[in-house]
Amino acid sequence: MPDSRGTPPRGRRPRGRAGPGRPDRSTAGRSASDTGSQPRVGAERPPRPRLTGRAAILVLVVSVLTVSYASSLRAYLEQRQHIGELKSTIAERTDSINKLEKEKWRWSDPAYVQAQARERFGYVMPGEKAYQVVDEDGNPLGESEQLTEPDRNDPEPKAWWEDAWGSVELAGNPPAPGEKEKPAGTITAPPESSDAE
Numbered sequence: 001m002p003d004s005r006g007t008p009p010r011g012r013r014p015r016g017r018a019g020p021g022r023p024d025r026s027t028a029g030r031s032a033s034d035t036g037s038q039p040r041v042g043a044e045r046p047p048r049p050r051l052t053g054r055a056a057i058l059v060l061v062v063s064v065l066t067v068s069y070a071s072s073l074r075a076y077l078e079q080r081q082h083i084g085e086l087k088s089t090i091a092e093r094t095d096s097i098n099k100l101e102k103e104k105w106r107w108s109d110p111a112y113v114q115a116q117a118r119e120r121f122g123y124v125m126p127g128e129k130a131y132q133v134v135d136e137d138g139n140p141l142g143e144s145e146q147l148t149e150p151d152r153n154d155p156e157p158k159a160w161w162e163d164a165w166g167s168v169e170l171a172g173n174p175p176a177p178g179e180k181e182k183p184a185g186t187i188t189a190p191p192e193s194s195d196a197e
Contacts, residue, residue: 106112117123124130133141 114125122130122132135141
């Protein structure tokens with residue numbers, strides 16, 4: 001008995017559905033003149049909008065992800081900068097600790113302690129003599145200060161033997177009590193005797 005339910009036989013497949021927005025396949029190859037009817041004015045497909053609902057949702061998701069990753073990236077960069085600052089601080093303090101340990105090791109050496117006592121406080125060992133360099137006013141000179149040449153009015157420096165010979169002559173001919181003392185280094189001619197005349 002033949003099947004009367006309206007199912008197609010096995011060899012035939014059903015055609016695609018016809019509905020709104022889908023062309024009828026039976027009339028797809030024919031033009032409006034072939035069908036014998038006039039084309040309708042509103043039958044053309046309206047243009048699809050450029051931004052669909054799916055695209056809008058995709059743009060929204062991408063913008064939310066961008067904002068969340070941007071804040072995470074900013075936090076990451078701030079943390080990296082903070083870690084770099086901490087590493088440099090640790091390196092400086094480690095260097096300072098090493099210097100202090102070396103200083104501590106030096107102070108355990110008795111020779112270093114003696115040298116520091118001599119340098120800082122002017123201490124001397126028993127039996128040694130200490131000398132202090134003073135300036136022209138009698139004030140002690142520090143380590144950074146240096147002695148300078150005295151201000152002389154002489155345009156030319158004198159040889160050391162001239163000063164030595166002047167002191168020898170001065171010792172041999174002391175000045176009279178009312179006479180002004182001649183400065184050292186001046187050479188005077190011996191007094192002329194009357195025997196040579």
